[in-house]
Amino acid sequence: MLVRMGKNWEISEEISKLQGKIRNLLKETGWSVKDFADKYFWEELDSDGAYGDEDDKSRHAEKVKKHLSSSSSTAKRLELLKKYVEFIETSRLYRKDVMPLRRETASGMQDAGFKAAMRKLSSELNELLLKKS
Incomplete structure (x- = not known):
């Protein structure tokens, strides 16, 4: 061999x-x-x-x-x-x-205002990542 x-x-x-x-x-x-x-x-x-x-x-x-x-x-x-x-x-x-892209998931531990802010932030980050590529 x-x-x-x-x-x-x-x-x-x-x-x-x-x-x-x-x-x-x-x-x-x-x-x-x-x-x-x-x-x-x-x-x-x-x-x-x-x-x-x-x-x-x-x-x-x-x-x-x-x-x-x-x-x-x-x-x-x-x-x-x-x-x-x-x-x-x-x-x-x-x-x-x-x-x-990773999607946000609620854990049930945050209050409604915090969840809404995190949802908005997550959405904005996803948009920025898509625009960069």
Whole structure:
């Protein structure tokens, strides 16, 4: 049995795990790879309008597809996949659809005025969090 060792093997394994994690996250959100690539392109790469062209967006979508299936094991690929995971997990839609914001629940120990104030605060915090993302 051949045992591979070293940094490239470790990177390759981590890349494979991240590719699987990204596919699972996309499945949870209901996004296709193209949906994700488009969102990533517009929000991360073209936030200043520097690219903004459909050809660039299409080329980017093809690159993302390759990143999610290729077995290339470079540190650069590993970092890019980590950015993809972070983008999906911090996306407003992901948090809203898959991981809803915590809702306040009354414990029965507070008076009515305190509960109303806490409900208002909770609502305002949820709105601020959604606006930030």
